[in-house]
Amino acid sequence: MKGTKRPIYAVTTWVRRQPPKVKAFLAFLSGITALLFIRMVVHDHDNLFVAAEAVHALGISVLIFKLSKDKTCSGLSLKSQELTALFLAVRLYCSFVMEYDIHTILDLATLGTTLWVIYMIRFKLKANYMDDKDNLAIYYVVLPCALLSLLIHPTTRHQIVNRVLWAFCVYLEAVSVLPQLRVMQNAKFVEPFTAHYVFALGVARFLSCAHWVLQVIDTRGRLLTALGYGLWPSMVLLSEIVQTFILADFCYYYVKSIVGGQLVVRLPSGVV
Numbered sequence: 001m002k003g004t005k006r007p008i009y010a011v012t013t014w015v016r017r018q019p020p021k022v023k024a025f026l027a028f029l030s031g032i033t034a035l036l037f038i039r040m041v042v043h044d045h046d047n048l049f050v051a052a053e054a055v056h057a058l059g060i061s062v063l064i065f066k067l068s069k070d071k072t073c074s075g076l077s078l079k080s081q082e083l084t085a086l087f088l089a090v091r092l093y094c095s096f097v098m099e100y101d102i103h104t105i106l107d108l109a110t111l112g113t114t115l116w117v118i119y120m121i122r123f124k125l126k127a128n129y130m131d132d133k134d135n136l137a138i139y140y141v142v143l144p145c146a147l148l149s150l151l152i153h154p155t156t157r158h159q160i161v162n163r164v165l166w167a168f169c170v171y172l173e174a175v176s177v178l179p180q181l182r183v184m185q186n187a188k189f190v191e192p193f194t195a196h197y198v199f200a201l202g203v204a205r206f207l208s209c210a211h212w213v214l215q216v217i218d219t220r221g222r223l224l225t226a227l228g229y230g231l232w233p234s235m236v237l238l239s240e241i242v243q244t245f246i247l248a249d250f251c252y253y254y255v256k257s258i259v260g261g262q263l264v265v266r267l268p269s270g271v272v
Contacts (some may be wrong), residue, residue, distance in 0.1 A: 184229025202247035
């Protein structure tokens, strides 16, 4: 076992010592390698979206277990949960008026569990909520998304209000995890169940991003034109990529901690 850990430890130590530009290049190279591997292994790329939903559901299950069994919400960001509920509610409305499908049902279930988490943090487990660590103002996240959605939104035949709201939920989803990352950075460590939940979010968003990127490649760009014209198609793809890279740094430290046999993920300064 020790022999297995030594090469991994040597690699992680080497990566940690590299300058930010080298780390960014290595992260990009790792992402490309993972995409190529997925493209070879997964023939029906629509299954990636299903896998992303399944991993997200697994992460929520871990979160529910933490709140109901451990009776603690320490390390969780209430603001991230509220932002998640907001973009899910907006997306549900848009789904009902624009394109009702199976994802609408999945979003409804996710919204229900998210509202339950919010209720638990606000009322049942308020005593151990880390209010001083959850200090990223929500308007820093919501206002830029709202302004961007007014400028860049779908070019479909739906009413302008619905198109702007659809863009808003896409942008907000991409950055809704930022308060959670701020909590973890302020605390300098992440408890096991919270770490499992955030890592599941990272994996789910990578799979969702891979789904979009591979679909664009397979259709030779026709998927982007099917979404409309102007900047909107590119912004949809960019939002998926942003979601992935926001959590990439944490996922690196999570894997490093697991490989090192540590249950608690410790974050150095500057991760967020």
